[in-house]
Amino acid sequence: MKRYETQELKIYNSIKGEKEVFKxxxxxxxxxxxxxxxxxxxxHLGNCRTFISFDLVFRYLKHLGYKIRYVRNITDAGHLENDAEEGEDRIAKKARLEELEPMEIVQKYTIDFHDILSLFNNIPPSIEPTATGHIVEQIEIIKKIIDNGLAYEANGNVYFDVLKYNENNHYGILSGRKIEDLIANTRSLAGQEEKKNPQDFALWKRAEPQHIMRWPSPWGVGFPGWHIECTVMSSKYLGDSFDIHGGGMDLKFPHHECEIAQGKAASGKDPVNYWMHANMLTLNGKKMAKSTGNNILPRELFTGENTNLSKAYAPSVARFFMLQANYRSILDFSDEALQAAEKGFHRLMNAYQDIELLESSASSSFDVKQWKQSCYDAMNDDFNSPILIAQLFEAVKFINSVKAEKARISKADQELLKQTLSDFIFDVLGLEETEEANNDDTEKIDGLVSILIKIRNKARADKDFTTADTVRDQLIEMGIELKDGKDGTTYSLKS
Incomplete structure (x- = not known):
C-alpha cells in the first residue's frame, strides 16, 4: 500500500482561496x-526560496508514493524588462552589457542556477525545457488561438483578445482582478494603437532590426511573448489539464492569469487544478534590492562575504531556516534569525545521531506512532514545514530525556523513531548533515573567537598593536577573517 492511500493531503488552492483535498x-x-x-x-535568494518550497512539495509527493513528473522551465527568450510589453529582452540586454552572445549569457547563468540549487540540495526536476527549444510549438499554439477567434495579428505582432475571451470566460479568475479595473488602469505604451483593447497582451512580437533574438513565423520575423512559453511547455509535457502549477506570488498577475487564458483559449479546458504560490523573502525587514544595498546573493551567504550578515552560513542551515516558515508566508532574513536557525539545526542533527546511543528498555514513555502521524498531519496540512519542524523537536526533547535517563524507549520504538526522523529530516525536508553538525564545533568556535577578539581589543586599547595584529593575522591563516564595524568586531569563515 502506498502512503498516499492512508494520508489525506490538503493544498491551499490560490484560485479557490482555500485548502482543498488533493485528488x-x-x-x-x-x-x-x-x-x-x-x-x-x-x-537571488527570493528565487531560491520559491524553488526550495516546491522542492519540498516534490519531495513529499514522492515520499507519499506518487509517481510525479515535475516540469520546470528555463526562460531564455521573450521576457522583456519590467515584465512589460515593450522594451528590451532581459537576456539580450545583459548580452549587450557584458559583450557576449545571448546564449553565452543563458549558459553562464543557467549553470549558476543549477550550482546554487544543488548546494541547497534541491532535486532536479523531471524535465527542464527551454523557451528557445520550443519556438515551433509556441507558433503552433498561437495559430490555434487565432483560429479559435481569441487572438489577432497586427503589423507583425499577435495579441490575445482579452475582451473577446472574457465574453465566455473570466480573465482575472486567479488574481481576483476585474476587467473594468484592468481597462481603467492600463498604461499608455508605444504600439498600443495596434491593439483592439489596451489590456490585450502579446503572444508574438515583431522583432525590430536591433533585436538580436529573432525567429521566422507566419507573421514575420519576431520572438514569442513571455507568457506563451509556459502554456506550451506545461501542456506539451503534462497535458492540456494537469494537477499542480507553482511559482512565486509575484507571477500570479499577469503571468499566471495569462497562462490560464491562453490554455483555455487553445484547448477549451481549465489548464490547472491546483495553483500554488510561494511568498516573498525580505532582508532585515525590507524588500531586497540591489539599488539600496539591502541584498545578498546565495554565494555571499555561504562565504560570509557580505555586509548584511556577521558570518557565513551553510546551505543546509539556510534551507532549514527557510523551511521554518510556511511557503505562503513572508519570511525575513536577518543575522539573528539565521544564528538561531543554525543552533536549532545542530540540535536536530545531534539528536538524530544520538538515537543509536540510547539504551533501550522494555517499554516507552513516548507514543512514537502517534508522534509519527503528527509529522504526516503537519505536511498534509498544505506542506506545513514549520509545524513539522516543531514536531521533530518534540522528538529531540524526548531523545535528550532518554539520554538523561528521565524517559524510556523500547527497541522497536527506537528503530521507528530513527526511521521516521530520517524520512522527514533528509527525504522530505531535504536537509544534509554539515561538517559543523558532525563535529558540534560551531559554539566552540564562536566561544574561542570571542575570547581572541577580547584579547585583541584589549591589546588595541593598550596600544599593543603588535599583539593585536598577530591575533588578526593568525586567525586569517586559519581561515577566520575579523571584521571591525561600528557595532564591534565580527568574523566570517573562509572556504
Missing part, C-alpha cells in the same frame, strides 16, 4: 509545473 487527475500520478528562472543574472 490527482490520474490515480497515483502527479503532474506539476513550476515557473523557472529567466537566466540573465545570478539567481
Amino acid at each position: 490527482p487527475i490520474n490515480d497515483g500520478m502527479v503532474g506539476m509545473y513550476v515557473c523557472g528562472p529567466t537566466v540573465y543574472n545570478n539567481v
Whole structure:
C-alpha cells in the first residue's frame, strides 16, 4: 500500500482561496509545473526560496508514493524588462552589457542556477525545457488561438483578445482582478494603437532590426511573448489539464492569469487544478534590492562575504531556516534569525545521531506512532514545514530525556523513531548533515573567537598593536577573517 492511500493531503488552492483535498487527475500520478528562472543574472535568494518550497512539495509527493513528473522551465527568450510589453529582452540586454552572445549569457547563468540549487540540495526536476527549444510549438499554439477567434495579428505582432475571451470566460479568475479595473488602469505604451483593447497582451512580437533574438513565423520575423512559453511547455509535457502549477506570488498577475487564458483559449479546458504560490523573502525587514544595498546573493551567504550578515552560513542551515516558515508566508532574513536557525539545526542533527546511543528498555514513555502521524498531519496540512519542524523537536526533547535517563524507549520504538526522523529530516525536508553538525564545533568556535577578539581589543586599547595584529593575522591563516564595524568586531569563515 502506498502512503498516499492512508494520508489525506490538503493544498491551499490560490484560485479557490482555500485548502482543498488533493485528488490527482490520474490515480497515483502527479503532474506539476513550476515557473523557472529567466537566466540573465545570478539567481537571488527570493528565487531560491520559491524553488526550495516546491522542492519540498516534490519531495513529499514522492515520499507519499506518487509517481510525479515535475516540469520546470528555463526562460531564455521573450521576457522583456519590467515584465512589460515593450522594451528590451532581459537576456539580450545583459548580452549587450557584458559583450557576449545571448546564449553565452543563458549558459553562464543557467549553470549558476543549477550550482546554487544543488548546494541547497534541491532535486532536479523531471524535465527542464527551454523557451528557445520550443519556438515551433509556441507558433503552433498561437495559430490555434487565432483560429479559435481569441487572438489577432497586427503589423507583425499577435495579441490575445482579452475582451473577446472574457465574453465566455473570466480573465482575472486567479488574481481576483476585474476587467473594468484592468481597462481603467492600463498604461499608455508605444504600439498600443495596434491593439483592439489596451489590456490585450502579446503572444508574438515583431522583432525590430536591433533585436538580436529573432525567429521566422507566419507573421514575420519576431520572438514569442513571455507568457506563451509556459502554456506550451506545461501542456506539451503534462497535458492540456494537469494537477499542480507553482511559482512565486509575484507571477500570479499577469503571468499566471495569462497562462490560464491562453490554455483555455487553445484547448477549451481549465489548464490547472491546483495553483500554488510561494511568498516573498525580505532582508532585515525590507524588500531586497540591489539599488539600496539591502541584498545578498546565495554565494555571499555561504562565504560570509557580505555586509548584511556577521558570518557565513551553510546551505543546509539556510534551507532549514527557510523551511521554518510556511511557503505562503513572508519570511525575513536577518543575522539573528539565521544564528538561531543554525543552533536549532545542530540540535536536530545531534539528536538524530544520538538515537543509536540510547539504551533501550522494555517499554516507552513516548507514543512514537502517534508522534509519527503528527509529522504526516503537519505536511498534509498544505506542506506545513514549520509545524513539522516543531514536531521533530518534540522528538529531540524526548531523545535528550532518554539520554538523561528521565524517559524510556523500547527497541522497536527506537528503530521507528530513527526511521521516521530520517524520512522527514533528509527525504522530505531535504536537509544534509554539515561538517559543523558532525563535529558540534560551531559554539566552540564562536566561544574561542570571542575570547581572541577580547584579547585583541584589549591589546588595541593598550596600544599593543603588535599583539593585536598577530591575533588578526593568525586567525586569517586559519581561515577566520575579523571584521571591525561600528557595532564591534565580527568574523566570517573562509572556504
